[in-house]
Amino acid sequence: xxxxxxxxxxxxxINLGSxxxxxxxxxxxxESIVFPPSHCPKxxxxxxxxxxxxxxxxxxxxxxxxxxxxxxxxxxPFFELLAGLLFVLAYFIFGFSIExxxxxxxxxMTLIIFISDYLYYIILDEVLIVASGLLLIGIFFxxxxxxxxxxxxxxxxxxxxxxxxxxxxxxxxKKESMGGGDIKLMFVFGLTFGWEMSLISIFxxxxxxxxxxxxxxYLKNNKDxxxxxGPFLCIAxxxxxxxxxxxxxxxxxxxxxx
Ligand SMILES: [Zn+2]
Numbered sequence: 001x002x003x004x005x006x007x008x009x010x011x012x013x014i015n016l017g018s019x020x021x022x023x024x025x026x027x028x029x030x031e032s033i034v035f036p037p038s039h040c041p042k043x044x045x046x047x048x049x050x051x052x053x054x055x056x057x058x059x060x061x062x063x064x065x066x067x068x069x070x071x072x073x074x075x076x077p078f079f080e081l082l083a084g085l086l087f088v089l090a091y092f093i094f095g096f097s098i099e100x101x102x103x104x105x106x107x108x109m110t111l112i113i114f115i116s117d118y119l120y121y122i123i124l125d126e127v128l129i130v131a132s133g134l135l136l137i138g139i140f141f142x143x144x145x146x147x148x149x150x151x152x153x154x155x156x157x158x159x160x161x162x163x164x165x166x167x168x169x170x171x172x173x174k175k176e177s178m179g180g181g182d183i184k185l186m187f188v189f190g191l192t193f194g195w196e197m198s199l200i201s202i203f204x205x206x207x208x209x210x211x212x213x214x215x216x217x218y219l220k221n222n223k224d225x226x227x228x229x230g231p232f233l234c235i236a237x238x239x240x241x242x243x244x245x246x247x248x249x250x251x252x253x254x255x256x257x258x
Pocket of ligand 1: 041068069
């Protein structure tokens with residue numbers, strides 16, 4: 001039975017991953033998600049059902065457009081695979097539960113942010129609003145209306161602290177130190193993990209940021225030398241999610257190591 005769920009979640013993950021890629025790529029440009037249908041950027045060849053199957057289509061087409069033979073970026077199948085694996089990993093950790101629903105929503109949000117923030121330095125309000133709504137539904141089924149209240153309180157605290165950090169940063173560096181999207185994202189982190197863990201995610205993100213931003217600058221051939229912070233915050237949050245780190249375990253760790 002386990003294997004059945006694993007396969008379902010993997011297939012769900014790779015298909016949604018393919019969709020999230022479109023959302024993250026098109027929505028910031030103000031384009032429709034459904035129209036025009038997916039097509040080859042080079043020759044405009046509209047993809048058939050067979051060519052739309054995640055990962056599999058890339059393999060049978062040998063990574064090329066069936067019409068003009070233009071190479072398809074390896075990024076697409078890789079991103080779809082990543083989404084599938086994260087969904088399966090979430091099942092291994094949370095089992096078939098409300099927590100799994102919350103985890104899948106959270107993972108979905110981070111996947112879209114990876115794309116939009118990486119390509120356009122934008123974290124979409126629409127994505128944050130839809131994710132928050134769905135997360136709150138999950139939290140309601142987990143902890144009732146009181147849980148929802150606590151979550152909203154945590155989100156507000158987290159948002160406020162991040163806002164103050166940004167004001168301070170802008171003042172010190174005399175320029176925009178952080179995007180507005182990052183601050184709104186912290187609302188969702190606070191909502192999900194509590195405000196304390198959302199702050200810890202900033203530290204983890206900064207720690208990851210240094211080596212990874214060097215790789216990103218290299219990959220992007222970045223002219224403007226801007227590195228979005230959102231993807232690092234998302235990786236940090238996924239670590240917190242998957243390792244089930246909460247503020248109690250952090251405090252315990254600090255106490256026992258002192
Ligand atoms: Zn083509």
